[in-house]
Amino acid sequence: MLMSELSRRSGVPVATIKYYLREGLLPSGAPTAATRADYDETHLRRLRLIRTLIETGGVPVAAIRRILSAVDDTSVSQHEMLGTVQYSLGPRLAPPESADPDWGAARAEVEGLISDLGWTVNENAPARTLLAGALVALRRFDAAPLDAGLRAYAEALAPLAAEEVASIEVAAANAGASEDRAALSEAAVVGIVLFERVLIALRRMAQEDASARRFNQPAGRR
Amino acid sequence: MLMSELSRRSGVPVATIKYYLREGLLPSGAPTAATRADYDETHLRRLRLIRTLIETGGVPVAAIRRILSAVDDTSVSQHEMLGTVQYSLGPRLAPPESADPDWGAARAEVEGLISDLGWTVNENAPARTLLAGALVALRRFDAAPLDAGLRAYAEALAPLAAEEVASIEVAAANAGASEDRAALSEAAVVGIVLFERVLIALRRMAQEDASARRFNQPAGRR
Numbered sequence: 235m236l237m238s239e240l241s242r243r244s245g246v247p248v249a250t251i252k253y254y255l256r257e258g259l260l261p262s263g264a265p266t267a268a269t270r271a272d273y274d275e276t277h278l279r280r281l282r283l284i285r286t287l288i289e290t291g292g293v294p295v296a297a298i299r300r301i302l303s304a305v306d307d308t309s310v311s312q313h314e315m316l317g318t319v320q321y322s323l324g325p326r327l328a329p330p331e332s333a334d335p336d337w338g339a340a341r342a343e344v345e346g347l348i349s350d351l352g353w354t355v356n357e358n359a360p361a362r363t364l365l366a367g368a369l370v371a372l373r374r375f376d377a378a379p380l381d382a383g384l385r386a387y388a389e390a391l392a393p394l395a396a397e398e399v400a401s402i403e404v405a406a407a408n409a410g411a412s413e414d415r416a417a418l419s420e421a422a423v424v425g426i427v428l429f430e431r432v433l434i435a436l437r438r439m440a441q442e443d444a445s446a447r448r449f450n451q452p453a454g455r456r
Numbered sequence: 457m458l459m460s461e462l463s464r465r466s467g468v469p470v471a472t473i474k475y476y477l478r479e480g481l482l483p484s485g486a487p488t489a490a491t492r493a494d495y496d497e498t499h500l501r502r503l504r505l506i507r508t509l510i511e512t513g514g515v516p517v518a519a520i521r522r523i524l525s526a527v528d529d530t531s532v533s534q535h536e537m538l539g540t541v542q543y544s545l546g547p548r549l550a551p552p553e554s555a556d557p558d559w560g561a562a563r564a565e566v567e568g569l570i571s572d573l574g575w576t577v578n579e580n581a582p583a584r585t586l587l588a589g590a591l592v593a594l595r596r597f598d599a600a601p602l603d604a605g606l607r608a609y610a611e612a613l614a615p616l617a618a619e620e621v622a623s624i625e626v627a628a629a630n631a632g633a634s635e636d637r638a639a640l641s642e643a644a645v646v647g648i649v650l651f652e653r654v655l656i657a658l659r660r661m662a663q664e665d666a667s668a669r670r671f672n673q674p675a676g677r678r
Binding site (some may be wrong): 282283286290291292311312313316317320324325327348351354355356359360361362364365367368369370371372374375376383384386387388390391392393394395396397398399400401412420421423425426428429430431432433434435436437438439440441442443444445446447448449450 | 475481504507510512513514533534535537538542546547549570573575576577578581582584586587589590591592593594596597598605606608609610612613614615616617618619620621622623642643646647648650651652653654655656657658659660661662663664666667668669670671672
């Protein structure tokens with residue numbers, strides 16, 4: 235199809251499609267003339283993925299570029315691809331530039347937790363720094379969960395994470411063998427980004443309910 | 457103390473302190489001369505809170521302004537204050553402008569879930585839209601959790617959220633009666649923002665571990 239049809243079918247303006255082509259988010263179409271190219275269903279699917287990541291996932295274009303490179307690189311293992319997607323997402327946190335005993339203690343606590351749980355987590359995983367930074371700040375405000383609390387969080391999340399990874403595989407299987415990898419990758423990307431939104435949304439609602447129960451009159455406001 | 461000392465003790469540059477004063481994030485000091493004001497421990501504490509929200513929480517200044525107004529407004533109930541904090545945080549999602557059957561179905565599913573769980577959640581809570589939007593996108597990519605899965609998430613999160621709300625109250629009690637509300641509010645703000653980071657970080661590590669178990673060779677890479 236021509237770019238005009240790709241635009242019509244995807245609902246994405248031509249100028250935006252050109253921007254994605256320039257940024258390397260969308261692969262070029264097959265050239266049919268000096269200024270024309272032919273686009274197919276893979277372009278349509280890729281556009282849908284990009285729009286979902288931007289609009290629903292809030293993922294910046296630079297991160298999407300990294301994610302899609304991993305998706306398209308068939309030499310990368312499934313595990314590494316999932317890692318690239320996850321490591322590309324915010325929020326990120328940089329450790330302090332100078333030595334900070336609170337940070338050191340929090341890092342040691344994170345390492346102890348991972349080791350106690352027997353989890354396989356790369357030592358450069360951004361989530362380690364994210365967790366350590368949150369613990370440092372929570373401690374400074376006397377609002378930190380106890381060690382047991384942290385472990386309870388981890389243990390509640392582990393089966394959910396395993397389900398997510400399993401559901402990503404099921405989605406790929408449903409898509410049929412011929413497009414296995416592309417479908418697996420798409421479902422994986424959307425799953426990793428959006429299951430996190432599901433978790434955040436449900437946690438916020440659970441918190442609102444807990445606050446209503448604890449601080450509001452029994453009749454409550456709704 | 458003078459602004460120079462406030463800057464030295466907080467580690468926040470004078471220009472930044474002046475910006476927070478202009479933006480209404482930091483209350484004015486007590487004027488001691490035409491161009492001088494006296495700052496105290498409450499200013500120091502407030503600066504620490506602002507820096508934590510920006511640096512560790514990634515909260516934009518406009519959201520911090522809304523949050524701090526609720527913290528300082530003693531006519532607002534504890535439950536409403538927590539709600540203002542939570543509702544000020546991203547990520548947010550706007551529903552589509554035109555009618556969309558997928559959105560309608562997702563909204564109905566969210567309402568059904570909240571009702572089944574017996575949760576008290578304001579009907580304008582942004583988390584409802586955030587969850588519905590994530591479900592719409594997940595469905596489009598065949599990556600959505602089953603209904604039972606969504607409920608499993610909610611049920612895993614509910615006791616954690618109740619613990620968080622309880623720990624916020626405990627932190628306030630430890631701070632002593634005289635500064636109850638200010639301490640409760642500070643701990644609440646930091647807790648609401650940063651427990652979410654804890655959850656995201658632990659979930660990402662759990663996911664990395666689940667992916668390693670499922671997709672990697674038994675020996676694994678670490």
